Amino acid sequence: MAETYQRIVLASRPRGAVTADNFRLESVPVPALEEGQVLIRNHYLSLDPYMRGRMSAAxxxxxxxxxxxxxxxxxVGEVVASRHRSWQPGDQVNGMLGWAEMGVSDGAGLRKxxxxxxPLPAFLGAVGMPGMAAWYGLNRIMQARAGETVVVxxxxxxxxxxxxxxxxxRGCRVVGIAGGEEKCDYVVKALGFDACIDYKAGRLEADLADATPDGVDAIFENVGGACLDAALARTNAFARVALCGLIAGYGGAAVPINNARLLLINRLTISGFIITEHMDCWPQxxxxxxxxxxxxxxxxxxxxxxxxxxxxxxxxxLLQGRNFGKQLVKLI
Amino acid sequence: MAETYQRIVLASRPRGAVTADNFRLESVPVPALEEGQVLIRNHYLSLDPYMRGRMSAAxxxxxxxxxxxxxxxxxVGEVVASRHRSWQPGDQVNGMLGWAEMGVSDGAGLRKxxxxxxPLPAFLGAVGMPGMAAWYGLNRIMQARAGETVVVxxxxxxxxxxxxxxxxxRGCRVVGIAGGEEKCDYVVKALGFDACIDYKAGRLEADLADATPDGVDAIFENVGGACLDAALARTNAFARVALCGLIAGYGGAAVPINNARLLLINRLTISGFIITEHMDCWPQxxxxxxxxxxxxxxxxxxxxxxxxxxxxxxxxxLLQGRNFGKQLVKLI
Structure with missing residues (x-):
């Protein structure tokens, strides 16, 4: 077995946009396992927007x-050595081992x-934290019903x-917002959305109005700023907004809700949530x-x-929207 | 009985601030009652911020x-003539008869x-629509618990x-926001709030921070704009905001939520509501x-x-905050 592995640490906190200087690649020794510990070789690392928030001291x-x-x-990866009776070498596992080729766990938060x-990497996407965020927002906050119009x-x-x-x-009309024609094509053709608006085309409000002739009943918001305002402008009475992310503001830009008046006029409910605080929902x-x-x-x-x-x-x-789909790093 | 009564009609829609020109006082004949109708002499007329919204075509x-x-x-007023078997002359009633000395009703929405x-005018205030708005926001949206800090x-x-x-x-720490020292004194001394911040003193954020050492768990929002942003800045995780009014914006001013980022960071829920849509709660x-x-x-x-x-x-x-407490017009 290798005697060292590589990891990436936070070298400095970003001022505005993240730069390569904020990170440092290191070689560290593979630790000796203590009783109750497992050693895991990571096959894939997940990159997610929430990490930007953690990089700040704020x-x-x-x-x-x-x-x-x-x-x-x-x-996601594989147990390569174990001194924990619940885990055996060869077990495939999901955990939070970080930006590293290997990691040691006591089993807490580890999922077989x-x-x-x-496929293994899907447990970092549709069958992992991102999928659960979608599931929770839709089922517990938006509670979207057949026939309603949903913006994502x-x-x-x-x-x-x-x-x-x-x-x-579940039978909703679904309108996406994405950046660029290629992504929008994919959203409609591969994912089966009813429509997708390219926010980079510069006609967000008008295009969204065209795509939502019956208004909007629920919003799954990952971006904030102009995206959210445009969707709010189309809301029907009692629309629900699941606020999962504000990636438009992660670089430090202001992301005000300028259409706040509509919260009252249309009796909207906006709920921010963090999926890791709702672990009771994960099994289902x-x-x-x-x-x-x-x-x-x-x-x-x-x-x-x-x-x-x-x-x-x-x-x-990822923070600039250059990825296309779930961003992963393949480690092995 | 008088053959005519006075009423005020909407003469024109305001452009920005409301002016006297937007209203017109008229004398109109007292109508003859048809079967199933009652004639009511209004004793008090309620003036409420929501009327500003109705004056616009938007x-x-x-x-x-x-x-x-x-x-x-x-x-609120008194039945003076009735051709409706449920109502007798002398009955004291609450209704929506408008800016008028008298009115005819078929009993719908009339409350004995x-x-x-x-006292009769209290049914337009604490035991009427404003009181119900407070009751609903607190009980159904904010769900404030003993020991929590509430901003109003x-x-x-x-x-x-x-x-x-x-x-x-119910045992909350309650911090008010009001305009001027006199109102703030009243809020603390007569109403028993724990503290009240004078937003006109120009130190809203700092004063609110001082008055909420344990943060803010729930907000009852009537104003919006800087008031709401200041309260949001103090929120604890999972705080709830009952959005009842945005009087800061009723004259046309923008009332953005600049602290929108906190909706996500603190996992807040904001719900706008209109109390007349929740009639099922009124009896209780x-x-x-x-x-x-x-x-x-x-x-x-x-x-x-x-x-x-x-x-x-x-x-x-009222729209400029010159009133002090529930604004009424005594008609008789």
Missing amino acids: KSYASSQQLDATMIGGT LDTARI SAASGAVGSVAGQLARL GLRELGALVADGRITYRESVTEGLASAPEAFMG | KSYASSQQLDATMIGGT LDTARI SAASGAVGSVAGQLARL GLRELGALVADGRITYRESVTEGLASAPEAFMG
Whole structure:
């Protein structure tokens, strides 16, 4: 077995946009296992927008990422050594082992995976945290019903793509918002959304109005700013907004809700949520998502870069929307 | 009986601020009653911020007030003639008869009042629509619990004063926001709030921070704009915002939520509501409010002007915060 492995730590906190300087690649020794521990070799690392919040010292919903510590992140991989009676070498597992080729766990938060019908990296996407965020927002906040119109921003992304497909499966009219013609084509043709608006085309409000002739009953919001305002402008009475992300503001830009007046006029409800605080929903949600992915009723797309050293660049691309689908780093 | 009565109609729609020109005082004949109708002499007319929205042609939560029709408004008064078997002359009633000395009703929406322990005009305030708005926001949206900190804007007003007192009664720390020292003194000394911030003093954010050392768990929002942003800045995780009004924007000013980022970071829920859409709650709410007012556990203050002709000026004052407590027009 290797005596060292590579990891990426937070070298400095970003001022505005994230830069390569904020990260540092290190070689560290593979630790000796203590009783009750398992050693895991990570096969895929998940890159997600929430990581941007953790990089700042400013108050966020979770404690900040420590400087000089391994960057936080979800991983899937394989147990390579175990001194824990619940885990055996060869077990495929999902955990939060961070931006690293290997990691040690005491089993807390580790999930055993069955890859018979679901590919390993899908447990970082549609059958993992992003899928659960979609499931929770749709089922617990938006409570979208057949015949209603649903808007999903960042529609080609890991969360938005699942949110929209789940809404379609329950009979909603689903309109996505994404950046660029290629992504919009994919959202409509591959994911089956009824329409998708290219926000980069510069006619967001008018295009969204055209695509939502009966107004909007529920919004799955990943972006904020102009995207959210445009969707709010189309709301019907009692529309619900699941606020999952504000990626438009992660670089420091202001993301005001200028259409706040509509919250009152249309009696809207907006709820911000963090999916890791609703673990009670995960067993049911993951069971449903797993079945839908295994049956091909939910499809997804991945942007995969190779090697741990590619993670910072891929992460910066994700924050700028350069990825297309779930952003992963393949480690092995 | 008089052969004519006076009413005020909407003469023109305001452009920005409401002006006296937007109203017209008229004398109209007292109509002959048809079978199933009652004639009511109004004793008090209620003036409320929501009327501003109705004066505009723009989309609002209710249909616009028609031009040349009697201005909408809640009233309390007495049945003076009846051809309806449920109503007798002398009955004291609450209805929506508008800015008028008299009115005809078929009984729909008419409520019989018992003034043995509650003064007649209180049914337009703490035991009427404003009280119910406070009750609903607190009980159904904010769900404030003992020990939590609650912020109430327009704290000396008809709605805010009741919202704050209800929150105090259930053991919350209650911090008001009001305009001017006199109102703030009243909110603390007469209404029993723990603190009240004078937004006109120009230190809203700092003063609110000082008054909420444990953060804010729930907000009853009547104003919007800077008031709401300041309260949001103090929120704890999972705080709830009942959005009842946006009076800061009723003259046309923008009322963005600049602290929208906190909706996600603190996993907030904001719900806009219109109390007349929740009539199922009124029997319980009015029973509770009536008992609290009769027992003196909820107090209130009224600004009363005399005569129907005083209504436009009083209404313009209300929109500018010149009233102090529930704004009424005494008609008889």
